[in-house]
Amino acid sequence: MGIALRYLFLRCYKIFFALMFNLILFGPPGSGKGTQSVNITHTYKLQHISTGDLLRDEVSRQTPLGVEAKKYMDQGLLVPDEVVIGMISSKIDESPNARGFIFDGFPRTKAQAEALDKLLEFKQTQIHLVLALEVPEDELTRRLVGRGETSGRSDDNLEVVVKRIKEYHAKTEPVAGYYHTHGKLERVKGDGTIENTFKLLSKEIEKYLLPA
Numbered sequence: 001m002g003i004a005l006r007y008l009f010l011r012c013y014k015i016f017f018a019l020m021f022n023l024i025l026f027g028p029p030g031s032g033k034g035t036q037s038v039n040i041t042h043t044y045k046l047q048h049i050s051t052g053d054l055l056r057d058e059v060s061r062q063t064p065l066g067v068e069a070k071k072y073m074d075q076g077l078l079v080p081d082e083v084v085i086g087m088i089s090s091k092i093d094e095s096p097n098a099r100g101f102i103f104d105g106f107p108r109t110k111a112q113a114e115a116l117d118k119l120l121e122f123k124q125t126q127i128h129l130v131l132a133l134e135v136p137e138d139e140l141t142r143r144l145v146g147r148g149e150t151s152g153r154s155d156d157n158l159e160v161v162v163k164r165i166k167e168y169h170a171k172t173e174p175v176a177g178y179y180h181t182h183g184k185l186e187r188v189k190g191d192g193t194i195e196n197t198f199k200l201l202s203k204e205i206e207k208y209l210l211p212a
């Protein structure tokens, strides 16, 4: 490839990645991240990456990773960082032409947040915005236990839900501080209707990105 062509290629590459928009939907279990991610994905044509969905897929296929992850998930504990980070890395690589990513349920520890920064930096992009859904604790428990009655998710029962919320406070909440320090965190009330919460989230997203 000639020098001029290579230069042009690199410029296009940089411009392309600079145009990416990467969002984290953050919040405790039951705050509505999954539901809102689907709405956001459709409206803004971002690539949705949910570590919970990816892990449940591994569990249902009984892969070695799934068998290992299930032990933690059934106890309401976080799956080890290295497992989740490896999974995210290959998922990002699967979508080189994405308009951007929406991360749902990831990062859940400070180590995951730092690893994500490195992965995106390598791709000459970054996290642009972290939207943190805020829902009172009694409402979270009510939603999750209610979902368990129909979802068939073995971790949506009162005993495991209480552990998941405890794990959230201990390990995941500090991730909000990490992004706040970087000036990327916006808090959004998540206890209204699905439609109203979506409007609040959209208002924040549209400071960066218009519907596709």
Ligand code: ADP
Binding pocket: 028, 029, 030, 033, 051, 052, 053, 055, 072, 073, 074, 076, 077, 078, 079, 080, 081, 084, 104, 105, 106, 107, 108, 112, 155, 164
């Ligand atoms: P929720 O947000 O309602 O807890 P998820 O589907 O995001 O549901 O996660 C279900 C379970 O999968 C978690 O309790 C945890 O065991 C595991 N998990 C999901 N994402 C991660 C992650 N980023 N790091 C570690 N464990 C994870």
